[in-house]
Amino acid sequence: MHHHQGKFHSVLSSVSWRLADGYIQCRLSRPVKLTNQKRALYDLDKDYFLFLANGHAQYGKVWKHSQQPLISSHRKHITGPPEILRGSRAPIIMKMHGVLMLLAWMLTGSVGTFIASFYKPDWPNQTVFGQKIWFQVHRGLMILTVTLTGVAFCLPYFYRKGWSKHAGVHPYLGCCVLTLSLTQPVMAAIRPSSDSHSRYIFNWGHWGVGSVTEIIAVAAMFLGMRQSSLLLPQPWATHVLIGYVTWLTLFRFLLLMHRHIYIKKSALGPDDKQAILSDPSEHGCWGSFIKSLILAALALGNSGLLMALLSSIAEI
Structure with missing residues (x-):
């Protein structure tokens, strides 16, 4: 989390994390649209494919996922209503x-x-x-x-x-x-x-x-x-x-x-x-x-x- 906070500290707020069931869970807030647009950040009022990747973290370092991420079958409107998405790990x-x-x-x-x-x-x-x-x-x-x-x-x-x-x-x-x-x-x-x-x-x-x-x-x-x-x-x-x-x-x-x-x-x-x-x-x-x-x-x-x-x- 420290790495991300350093990079995006100006746009992220209410950052918190906890360890649950062997997974690190993070919570953070950011504006839907950004006035001071950085290339690495996207507006959240558009449709995106969602990727779910998990991997190991050790001594504060996050390692690359060992498995292909779970990718949603279609684009999702991020700020839209919650929806049960289907996904696949293989294209x-x-x-x-x-x-x-x-x-x-x-x-x-x-x-x-x-x-x-x-x-x-x-x-x-x-x-x-x-x-x-x-x-x-x-x-x-x-x-x-x-x-x-x-x-x-x-x-x-x-x-x-x-x-x-x-x-x-x-x-x-x-x-x-x-x-x-x-x-x-x-x-x-x-x-x-x-x-x-x-x-x-x-x-x-x-x-x-x-x-x-x-x-x-x-x-x-x-x-x-x-x-x-x-x-x-x-x-x-x-x-x-x-x-x-x-x-x-x-x-x-x-x-x-x-x-x-x-x-x-x-x-x-x-x-x-x-x-x-x-x-x-x-x-x-x-x-x-x-x-x-x-x-x-x-x-x-x-x-x-x-x-x-x-x-x-x-x-x-």
Whole structure:
């Protein structure tokens, strides 16, 4: 208070303060309009957004708030009648950034990757627009993922009007994710034909870049939910994301086991193999049905965890 009193002593009166519930409360009076206008003081007969910030005070020094202030949803006429105001600690543009990034990396990206990793042998004879179903679904989901990432990436720039200086490693990870995401469709567009002897280079490269991108994206999500401009409830949000990573790992393990068992069965003698192939009811349909169920469960679980985080973004 001393600092403010020294600066504005000519216009402030009836200054008092008290300590209540661990908070310092100040009371002061000042004229609504100021004749001797100073740049730092505003007339109080206009409409303003109200900010509510709280932070630590120690040994007479007031520290910067650790959290984004609570900002009223609309301007309020200061000298008007009292009104219950709604507010948010996160600007709508940053909420959109979080929503789009979580959608891309918790749903479309992970499901699209799983389809390419484990669902190529399924629906082998059906095609959509001349391409295999798994490929069309994979390509569609991944293009959607890259588009969502690109749009979401631009939003903090618009909000900050430049680079986010106080966001730590998070924006750097975001740059890596966007750059690697954009190399994937380029790599896919110039891939050699499936029977080419250099095709394995594309296969390993595409898989490797995709895996690294997904790992960096998950790291970026862990750091992003701790940003002051979109601070999700902690430690709850972190636990939800840990749950998501565990869920994904479980399904990867399940499908790898399924593949291992299926290959073992296919590796039996030619007569047995012929019997398996000629009797689809035994393994083919069952295997396909179980795999469809696994994919549905994966997508449902991902959606549930995503919705939990989106609902917390809505409430900030």
